[in-house]
Amino acid sequence: MMKRTKEQLLVDRTRYLGPNVSTFYDDPVHVVRGEGVWLWDADGRKYLDCYNNVPHVGHCNPRVVEAICRQASTLNTHTRYLHDGILDYVEKLTGTMDASLDTAILTCTGSEANDIALRMAEGTTGKRGIIATDATYHGNTALVSQLSKSNPPSVGFGLGQFFRFVEAPDSYRNPDPDGAKFAQSVAEQIEAHEKSGIGFAALLICPYFLNEGFPDTPDGWLKPTAEVVRKAGGLLICDEVQSGFGRTGTHMWAHEKMGVVPDVMTLGKPMGNGHPIGGVVTRGEILQTFRSGYRYFNTFGGNPVSCAAAMAVLEEIEDKALVRHANTVGQHARKRLEALQAKYEVIGDIRGSGLVFGAEMVLDRDSKEPASEFTDRVINAMRQRGILHSKLGRHKNTLKIRPPMPFSVENADLLFDTLDEVLAETRLAP
Numbered sequence: 459m460m461k462r463t464k465e466q467l468l469v470d471r472t473r474y475l476g477p478n479v480s481t482f483y484d485d486p487v488h489v490v491r492g493e494g495v496w497l498w499d500a501d502g503r504k505y506l507d508c509y510n511n512v513p514h515v516g517h518c519n520p521r522v523v524e525a526i527c528r529q530a531s532t533l534n535t536h537t538r539y540l541h542d543g544i545l546d547y548v549e550k551l552t553g554t555m556d557a558s559l560d561t562a563i564l565t566c567t568g569s570e571a572n573d574i575a576l577r578m579a580e581g582t583t584g585k586r587g588i589i590a591t592d593a594t595y596h597g598n599t600a601l602v603s604q605l606s607k608s609n610p611p612s613v614g615f616g617l618g619q620f621f622r623f624v625e626a627p628d629s630y631r632n633p634d635p636d637g638a639k640f641a642q643s644v645a646e647q648i649e650a651h652e653k654s655g656i657g658f659a660a661l662l663i664c665p666y667f668l669n670e671g672f673p674d675t676p677d678g679w680l681k682p683t684a685e686v687v688r689k690a691g692g693l694l695i696c697d698e699v700q701s702g703f704g705r706t707g708t709h710m711w712a713h714e715k716m717g718v719v720p721d722v723m724t725l726g727k728p729m730g731n732g733h734p735i736g737g738v739v740t741r742g743e744i745l746q747t748f749r750s751g752y753r754y755f756n757t758f759g760g761n762p763v764s765c766a767a768a769m770a771v772l773e774e775i776e777d778k779a780l781v782r783h784a785n786t787v788g789q790h791a792r793k794r795l796e797a798l799q800a801k802y803e804v805i806g807d808i809r810g811s812g813l814v815f816g817a818e819m820v821l822d823r824d825s826k827e828p829a830s831e832f833t834d835r836v837i838n839a840m841r842q843r844g845i846l847h848s849k850l851g852r853h854k855n856t857l858k859i860r861p862p863m864p865f866s867v868e869n870a871d872l873l874f875d876t877l878d879e880v881l882a883e884t885r886l887a888p
């Protein structure tokens with residue numbers, strides 16, 4: 459295999475993969491190895507990974523690697539053969555949820571999972587009107603890409619009429635402490651779907667609004683919204699692709715934190731620690747309706763190797779008490795963020811729970827004007843100092859810190875000590 463320089467890699471990416479295949483950072487990182495919360499580049503430089511939620515239980519986690527190797531060297535087929543692996547996994551997975559969520563379809567990606575969820579809503583309600591927030595991303599199929607405001611589709615396949623949007627919650631600029639305003643805006647879009655003749659099928663949201671910049675939504679915040687959705691006869695679909703598997707530190711699933719039980723929930727990213735597996739979990743009767751109305755088969759979804767990887771992730775979360783760990787480290791991170799906010803005017807707001815936390819950067823605390831360009835320079839300066847994280851939210855001015863779950867208090871201290879130095883050195887104006 460050819461060993462390319464960084465410059466050759468960039469040229470060959472465009473040559474072989476086409477244009478607009480994005481990279482992180484002005485100076486992209488060429489990673490060659492990972493372990494736990496650490497990554498190494500081709501020159502042997504070590505980076506603290508404060509960004510990647512996919513290697514949930516740590517890069518190259520030995521238990522997951524061993525499970526994949528063991529199963530790959532025994533058997534890998536698909537779900538048309540009988541196999542214990544998928545059944546053991548779905549039993550264990552649904553055992554972490556409300557008793558009503560007791561059946562699942564396994565997929566290879568979060569996009570596929572959301573695609574199925576939307577079709578479950580159509581099958582169950584006989585309607586097609588979907589509602590989502592106006593600052594989110596739920597995946598890349600022709601159907602779910604219609605919901606993306608961050609990566610908008612250039613063609614609509616004539617589906618645009620089925621999607622309506624509500625303003626994403628923004629606790630900093632538009633407080634809604636009990637979720638009543640959000641519920642009201644969902645009710646308005648339900649009415650619009652009904653009036654149009656399309657009818658209301660489902661609300662699809664990330665219960666912790668991660669792509670929206672994880673606004674501070676107190677526990678139980680989604681209760682009024684769930685009531686509105688149920689009253690209208692629609693389904694509540696919670697996309698836990700980012701927020702699930704204990705990320706928020708207080709609960710295994712973010713919908714529990716928000717005080718609701720979804721009709722359908724979708725999973726992906728951390729589920730197999732990087733091995734491609736996603737899923738849709740729902741009540742038996744919804745699954746039955748879907749299975750009767752849509753003949754669904756997924757060649758790779760639910761294969762024995764994927765299930766072994768996913769099972770090892772659940773075992774690792776349990777054995778290492780990673781949800782509690784996320785809570786402890788998250789509380790420490792919050793204190794460090796508060797101290798930085800007291801020191802730097804540019805930090806307008808801090809937020810997060812467990813191992814998803816960040817700070818919103820503003821040019822002026824009174825006007826709350828987003829410091830988007832400044833945030834970009836901070837992220838690039840952090841990368842140069844060996845700390846990898848990113849930014850998100852409507853204005854791309856919120857630091858996005860979402861490390862692998864074994865991230866420790868010491869790791870957090872290194873992150874914030876470095877951020878302190880970078881904020882001291884980075885000028886507000888370019």
Ligand SMILES: Cc1ncc(COP(=O)(O)O)c(C=O)c1O
Pocket residue numbers: 566567568569570572595596597598664669697699700726727736
């Ligand atoms: C909330 C959410 N849902 C779904 C997806 C799509 O998942 P995948 O890339 O595995 O298709 C993403 C990916 O970023 C996501 O953030």
